[in-house]
Amino acid sequence: MSKSEETRSSILHQALDISSEVGLEGLSLGILAKRVEMSKSGLYAHFSSKENLQCAVLDTAAERFIDIVLSPALKQPRGIPRLKALFERWLQWEDDEFSGGCLFITAATEFDDRPGPVRDRLVDHLRDVLDAIARAADICKKEGHFRSDLDTEQFRYDFWGVLLSYQHFRRLLQHPQARDYAHRAFERLVSSATPH
């Protein structure tokens, strides 16, 4: 990594933390400049606009998601063990990775009605995550763990709901049983997909 790439990467990690707390829209170049102890013009040399910065932050989050959630899950045996690893690692990601909660979920409510390059990038990343869920469910079918007529598109909708509800119960309601609820919801989902 060149010196310039190192600086850029370090800036993006700080930007990611700020965004998870105040949202991607709240990520101003002024606040970021203060946090990384650089001038605003210095930041501009790395990111030519706020939108470029926001897209780069989303890309950084996506890379981290692959490292922390997807790749380790892919190393688990095909079928339900892999799907379960994906789920458990996502809960852990939600708990540990961001001081202010998963950036994708925060950004989703910020940008769902704001057309433009940031929204497009967010949708691309979200589709990747949802595709990974559908693919994991598809492998469960091929391994005979799930019934052959399971609708994997529906499955990813349901899986996603379990994860989103977890964020509300854990972060907003600070419900002590949030994790138990998530596990039971996941078990019900898996059980409804297995052959009778």
Next chain:
Amino acid sequence: MSKSEETRSSILHQALDISSEVGLEGLSLGILAKRVEMSKSGLYAHFSSKENLQCAVLDTAAERFIDIVLSPALKQPRGIPRLKALFERWLQWEDDEFSGGCLFITAATEFDDRPGPVRDRLVDHLRDVLDAIARAADICKKEGHFRSDLDTEQFRYDFWGVLLSYQHFRRLLQHPQARDYAHRAFERLVSSATPH
């Protein structure tokens, strides 16, 4: 309604629309003043601080939710018909009521990590909504529509996930089958709760 109450109510309805688009934090007194054609000091006479205004906007949304979702659902027969009405009306609320998506969900990601009176108010309203779901499920048990050992706390977690996933699929992904997915997820939930 007195003239002053009328003005306050009209301001709050505009504030609700703005908040659903740009978030509760994005609701500045400056933007609102412009929209309602009042001076900022005129607004201050009604709401002494931004936090007071934000809480009042949440209260207004909660009142509207009762009028549009809860009350009509309560007029349906006890048990599954009432639960179904609650679900269908929530989808409609999500589709029609806000230009920028359900304010509670937007505010949830904004305030989950910001302690203070706005977060407290939001949590109160969200608990009311979740309690209404659990109560509807409890009536289903009493009517014999749901099995007697159903965990209604778990049920509200699952129900909430179906609704949250709907917002992502509909608003962010603009998925043409979002409503079908929501319906099938709801049917699976109901079916898992009915006696075998």
